[in-house]
Amino acid sequence: MSRFLACWRQLTARSLVSNSSPFQSSWNVQGAYSGVDPTAGSLHVGNLVALMPLIHLYLHGIPVYSLIGDATVQLGDPSGRTTGRHELKQDVRNRNKENIEKQILSLPEKVITYAKDCQYKCEGADASPLTWNIVHNLDWYKNMNLLTFLNEVGRQARVSQMLARDSVTSRLQSSSGISFSELTYQLLQAYDFLHLYKNHKVNLQIGGSDQWGNITAGTDLIRRFYPKSMTKSPVYALTTPLLTTANGQKFGKSAGNAIWLDPSLTDSYSLYQSFISLPDDIASKYLDMLTLLSSEDLESIKSKHFQNSSSRFIQHSLAFNVVHMVHGKESAKLAQLQTELLHGSHPAPFGFSVSAENSILPSVDKLKDIFKTSNCYYKVDSSTDAIPFSRLLRELGIYISRKEASEHIRSGAISLAHETVVDPNIILTHKDLAVLRIGGRRALILDFT
């Protein structure tokens, strides 16, 4: 079996293929790429879906390329957007580019460690990972002359096809319309694919399903440029499903609901937590898509979960595995322990909870060690410990105003160490740690020591 066929089986079994060029077992993939525009300082969980096929290809020993769109970010991709993007300043774009590049550079080592832990196998293929390459599209656009681009690329592009792309039709009908630069975005992404095909033998582009139009603009352009090469080295497109919220909204930067992969923006505990309240069917699908667990392990997790679905075993397994892959195993273990202490089933002192089987609560010092690096830990110092509760919450930055804090307190949504607090003016007399709960799921640690 060819390496790509073995990999394709993994991708389809894990529901990672939303659309593709007509698949045949003879697909001859020599290299694959996926791109990201540095519109933010970190990748997010949505981007991870589009990265998963690249991860499987990498583990199967097929050359992979991550493209950082430091040229395309200047135009803004209209795909999946109802309005144009705000222009980012050059220093912000550069910072974003550096951060994303660092994140991608650190990925292969993490993926290999995680894959070993999962005993990931390349069925029927003898493979070992090659280098994970990073390219920047400004490298070929910075000296590109406008006339050369229009002559080489513009001449081949068909305006009727450009206008028919989903990303364009939806915007043409909107009140804000679409700018010329956004309309030409697809030609730049198409030319990227052509460039990588010509210079690095890359003949597969992968992206989220909103990228189908841009990716096929590339396959069309390459076929027009190199009609004779198509028998020996054909080009392919592959898209993954979009990761959406429970109400169908795409997870991402534009929707403002991104869960970042950078631990300084979304710490391991919050990343872990983001999967815990997913409905069973969605969590089960994400477990297939976002982990490298074997089909036997996936089966056994699901069957264990359905013996007692209140255990949320699928959600916890998904959370542990994603944190393991992107932040490392130690961070995943810590996030699991923090989750157990904050959301277990058996109430314990200071407002912590632990499960009945594991009811020994760590000492205050140990608890401080467990939580002090997480975003849910707040140190209450001596200048703030004798002030009214609503002001304390404002001073700690938990609420932006005292008024907002007071409203939440009065509504009964806040409890401290198992006690609901309804008086915004109360002065706390705590001397150790206490868990502050806001609504159903948010839990913070206040450290009064």
Ligand SMILES: Nc1ncnc2c1ncn2[C@@H]1O[C@H](COP(=O)(O)OP(=O)(O)OP(=O)(O)O)[C@@H](O)[C@H]1O
């Ligand atoms: N929620 C998601 N599910 C699956 N793939 C996604 C998701 N969000 C982004 N991607 C994919 O990640 C790749 C890089 O996307 P990029 O970061 O450039 O834009 P984006 O996150 O979609 O941005 P925005 O949210 O601003 O539209 C693309 O292939 C895109 O389709």
Ligand SMILES: N[C@@H](Cc1ccc(O)cc1)C(=O)O
């Ligand atoms: N258009 C992609 C990013 C990208 C940029 C250039 C490419 O060649 C490929 C992909 C997105 O916004 O999600």
